[in-house]
Amino acid sequence: MSDITQSGPVLAADGRPLKRSLARALRMQKLRALLLIAPLLLFILVTFILPVADMLFRSVENRIVQDTLPRTVEVLADWDPASGQLPEEAAFAALAADLKDAANVKTHTKVAKRLNYENPGLSSVFRKSGRKVKNWDIANDGPFREKLIDLNDGWGDVELWRTIKTYSSSFTSGYFLNAVDMRLGADGPEIRPENERIYNTMLIRTMRMSLIITFSCILLGYPVAWILANLPARKANLLMILVLLPFWTSLLVRTSAWKILLQQQGVINDTLVWIGLVDDANRLVLINNELGTIIAMTHILLPFMILPMYSVMQTINPTYLRAAKSLGATDWTAFWRVYFPQTVPGIGAGSILVFILAVGYYITPALVGGTKGTFISNLIAYHISTSGNWGLGAALGAILLAVVLALYWVYDKIVGIDNVKLG
Numbered sequence: 001m002s003d004i005t006q007s008g009p010v011l012a013a014d015g016r017p018l019k020r021s022l023a024r025a026l027r028m029q030k031l032r033a034l035l036l037i038a039p040l041l042l043f044i045l046v047t048f049i050l051p052v053a054d055m056l057f058r059s060v061e062n063r064i065v066q067d068t069l070p071r072t073v074e075v076l077a078d079w080d081p082a083s084g085q086l087p088e089e090a091a092f093a094a095l096a097a098d099l100k101d102a103a104n105v106k107t108h109t110k111v112a113k114r115l116n117y118e119n120p121g122l123s124s125v126f127r128k129s130g131r132k133v134k135n136w137d138i139a140n141d142g143p144f145r146e147k148l149i150d151l152n153d154g155w156g157d158v159e160l161w162r163t164i165k166t167y168s169s170s171f172t173s174g175y176f177l178n179a180v181d182m183r184l185g186a187d188g189p190e191i192r193p194e195n196e197r198i199y200n201t202m203l204i205r206t207m208r209m210s211l212i213i214t215f216s217c218i219l220l221g222y223p224v225a226w227i228l229a230n231l232p233a234r235k236a237n238l239l240m241i242l243v244l245l246p247f248w249t250s251l252l253v254r255t256s257a258w259k260i261l262l263q264q265q266g267v268i269n270d271t272l273v274w275i276g277l278v279d280d281a282n283r284l285v286l287i288n289n290e291l292g293t294i295i296a297m298t299h300i301l302l303p304f305m306i307l308p309m310y311s312v313m314q315t316i317n318p319t320y321l322r323a324a325k326s327l328g329a330t331d332w333t334a335f336w337r338v339y340f341p342q343t344v345p346g347i348g349a350g351s352i353l354v355f356i357l358a359v360g361y362y363i364t365p366a367l368v369g370g371t372k373g374t375f376i377s378n379l380i381a382y383h384i385s386t387s388g389n390w391g392l393g394a395a396l397g398a399i400l401l402a403v404v405l406a407l408y409w410v411y412d413k414i415v416g417i418d419n420v421k422l423g
Helices: 018-058 064-068 070-076 089-104 108-118 122-133 145-151 158-166 174-179 199-230 233-248 251-261 267-274 290-314 319-326 331-359 363-368 376-387 390-414
Strands: 182-185 188-191
Touching (some): 089 122, 089 145, 108 158, 108 174, 122 145, 122 158, 174 182, 174 390, 199 390, 251 267, 331 390, 363 376
């Protein structure tokens, strides 16, 4: 492979220095490895990284007011809303010109919709005025202050102009403030009225119910995983089919089944009445509330808790328990001080999986949760697909992502992510 001379460097078979040939071979090896994983990297970039980046951008992007009402925004830059006085005639003239242009290309409804998120009622002012202003002669019909106020009383409200000025920048914190039940007031961020606060309540409910679902899965899944890990392989494989069966069944079918089972006239209530535990006139309300969501989601997410715990329990040597008992430990002491600590990595892995999946669940809370058992993900879906308020939906999604990352960081500090094992 190489030639060795007394005075020169070591050469490879092709006559090049061996060190350079080795470096070239390593570069080619790295390039081949990069080409092999390139499709996966591209897939992750397109389907995960870019959507997350777009969500974060949309949560602060706010160019629609500036692009639709450029003259008005420029004039309002010198206006002080704290004065309590309406802006000068120049602002009304600029608004009339912007509104005429926007109405001609039908973009006045978009800016109306955007400002209506912050100040309900503005949408109708813009829509009704746009239809009238469209026919005005901007060069000769002035002055426009009285004309606009006569057209709609809303233009005589200082709060309307303050809203336009407040949300005229290219980027805004308004979506994030809305997502935590706050808004931009005349003196800066302020708490919304009590009857308009829903997002903090929904976020706290999502976290609380996700924790309850996670602990329910631990309590129900631990004995099942222990039995599977301590049965002979043949019997354990048969029982494992029952655990894996939910994976082979559609999520929609399973959720629909729970919707039928939990009805007041469903199988569960009928059984309780039949055995005499519940009076027929006082059947349990198990659906369209938090309890229904917890029951259905615990069943659906249970395999994600059982499988990591089962994988870890399989690796625990049974001689440890026998050794503890031979030294005088009771069954409980041997379990709690010898067996349980070794299963903590499996519990940690299952808990992270179940909690993160629960936080982002959408279909099950929507079908069995009613108005009291829905999650923050249902509100995100509503704003993305129904209300069209993508900015608020993106802000809620960004907050949810931040909360999950924060909890992951806390978990790493307390338990240690290195202790999490899937098998």
